[in-house]
Amino acid sequence: xxxxxxxxxxxxxxxxxxxxxxxxxxxxxxxxxxxxxxxxxxxxxxxxxxxxxxxxxxxxxxxxxxxxxxxxxxxx
Numbered sequence: 001x002x003x004x005x006x007x008x009x010x011x012x013x014x015x016x017x018x019x020x021x022x023x024x025x026x027x028x029x030x031x032x033x034x035x036x037x038x039x040x041x042x043x044x045x046x047x048x049x050x051x052x053x054x055x056x057x058x059x060x061x062x063x064x065x066x067x068x069x070x071x072x073x074x075x076x
Contacts, residue, residue: 009072011048013057016071018046020064034063 005013021031028046032039036059045052045060061068 005050007048007050010050010052012074013050013071014046014048016073016075017042017060017064019075020066020071021046024064031060031063035059 017031021028026034028042029039032042035042035056037056041052041056042060045056057068057071061071064071
């Protein structure tokens with residue numbers, strides 16, 4: 001099942017993933033390995049290139065140690 005969001009929402013999700021990845025001092029390759037996906041896919045998601053499926057959100061959230069909802073929310 002693919003998530004259908006606006007382009008703005010995909011960018012928000014991507015920026016959140018990048019924020020949490022950098023907070024953990026992980027490279028895209030390291031995050032990709034932890035999330036069991038390709039580095040190119042992590043890069044695409046961080047750049048806001050959707051659509052992507054819910055499984056990707058859950059795998060990335062788990063790899064980052066955050067609640068998946070945090071990846072969907074606007075950060076203040």
